[in-house]
Amino acid sequence: MNKDVKSIIYLGMDDSTADKIKFFYYIKDEIDNPDNRFIFKKISPDEEHYLSTFWDSWRKNIFPQILFIDFQILDNDKMSIEDLTNLCLIIKKHSIFKSTLIVGILENKNRVKNLRSSLLNGINYIYLKTTFEKTSLSDVQRIAFANKTNPNPNLNPNLNNFALAFGLSIPAQINFPASISYFNAESVLIEHNLEINKEINPELSLRTRLLNFLNDTKDYDLRTYKIENLYPGGCSFDFHNNTLLSFIYPDVWDDIDDNSISKDTIETWIHLNCDQLKAIPPSLLIIDTDEENLYEIFQIKRHPSFQIEYRNIIIEQELKNILELLTPKIIFINFNNNLKTISTVQEDEQSEHNKQSAHNEQDGQARQNDVINLVINTIRESQATEMATSANSILLIIYNNSATSAALQKTYNYENILTYSQNIKVDIIHELLNIYLKRNILKKQHTSDLDISSDNKTFSIADDRKIAEIEIEITITSLSEHQITFLSEMNIPIYSLFLMHVPRELYCTIIPPTHALNYYKGKHHYMAIIHGVNEEDLRCLRVLVNNLLSNPIKKLIFLKNNCGPEELKLMTSDLDESMMANKKSGTDSPTDQSEEVSDLQSFRKKK
């Protein structure tokens, strides 16, 4: 495919929205760069075999730069949340496709609240149909084609076009989504995107619904956890790190406050909710580089009783995480993967001596490139760790290989290998899994007579309680209704999505800054685009920004609907006069250097 051709897929049923997207990019294409072409493909769940069509699009080398998913497909049983999650995760776990920007299209803000589990799908941007699509689609283009876009100021609603309050120093909190992998009465394992340094930050603030005794409320419990162990590298979702946290129980001599919690309380909570919790399902891993198998793998992932991980390429660190944290029972490997990684020797062109040398030279390289070797060596290494108690019983099934099982067992010196001469198919795989389940009836049932404190529990993917939020402190340095810049001690990956609950419920995606942001006192300075906001959110933000242009504030509070300047006085109350004096003189602002910033964005205009 011509590398200049950009492709976009819309998965949904709303022709009007699909047309808006299509025409936006076609128009931009003609004016920005007439040599570039866009391929736009709409796939509707109303079409027969639409999932097969969807994966065909990927297989036929239409690697889309942007995938728009209209969440309307979750209505009327067109698609389940589990299917949607599996679809996104196959993309996000693929070494090539993971760079595809996934945009979630939702009808309104209420829908966003009701579909928080979508945050685990690798969604990078939330596009509300109620907002101005030009802004959203321009943002999407900016993120998707960050290194390639040739922005046309005439078409792009430039970040400069919004009133911007800068030179700020407002403390705030932002929240990064995390997945709760499992928990028990002592610990919680989460998957997330932040790089945590245990020596510098031995504790973490986590917002969860773990201890919500009234399941019909959406209230979150925010508390501090102790960091026990770090596992750099991904695992199940589109996150980069895993962290094991433990509950902090007060000691006998500690003061008890409202936020204190005892182990009994947690055990009681687990007991009361046991019918809604799941035991950790057995897991398996599929390693397959063949894009032709994507649709089969998608169907295989639908098995209700297994957690099925898929990778097209596996790196050692992530494999270690999977072995230690998920303890897969079976690992399926496409033997054709090896054929793509091991280089072949040109025997015809070499002398006898060179042939032997060539065979020997290939020794280390061949072993290194061999996926099966990598997996077995990693299994053996993990045998030395405490957590991999079941490593010995991991079964490897090598498919697309006609050799005998004994041949591979001998070659790799690993007893638990079976070969299967045919390609992976959902029927045979599900049959294998069902046989496994029948032989190994899950020991952990949802009954109350189990040792609750030692059993690990989890939530289903569709359960909003699976999502936690890591809260970190930041200092806002500039704000408009469209962007925010802030300082943080944390190292945050670019394009990470985070939430703000104050001043409004906002979603933000960190982007490469459009201008130089100063590095202040060892902190990281970030820029993020605000999205997932409705008109009322935007109105409140405008009121806030307009107020900030002339009145500094000490802290943010939540702005209710129909708020006005009066409400903002609450933010400025108790404001230290010295702060106001310093603000005017510019000596106390962490962004004194923002004079440089003002060269690029120094205008203040009211909309």
Place this chain on the structure above:
Amino acid sequence: MKNKNDEHNLSITILLVDDEKSILSLLSKILNKDGYKSIQAENGIEALIILEKEQINCILSDIKMPKMDGLTMLKKIREKNNPVPVIFFTSFGEQTLMMKALEYGAYDFIDKPDFKNLEAVLTAGIKNNFGIISSPKEKEASSKIFISEYRKMLKKLN
């Protein structure tokens, strides 16, 4: 004394490939005793010529040979889309060669120099049609054999 298996094995022609005549002779005697028909070749080039002319059901071959080694021979056989099963003689410490052999499409390995698993490998291979699938019926049969192996493995693991 002939038995039923011997009668069946007579229809199986095995091509023996090794640069050591003593090994060829030894294997030939073993195979003939078990009722197999055998043809000998001293290197890969000879083997390829024989393969063009004779109906060969299975190849037992050494890897390291002059003129053309076993891996190159196998590669050339597969380049012509010939699915004939190739079983190599291997000894301890040849993991890389075995991996490459599998990559090129080897079927199995026999321990050298005692060849103690020769009969078992051939018997199992014949039973499974050496993993060659050429019809839907064979495909189904192959899957059933695999499921059976899987069940046994699960039992062992548990």
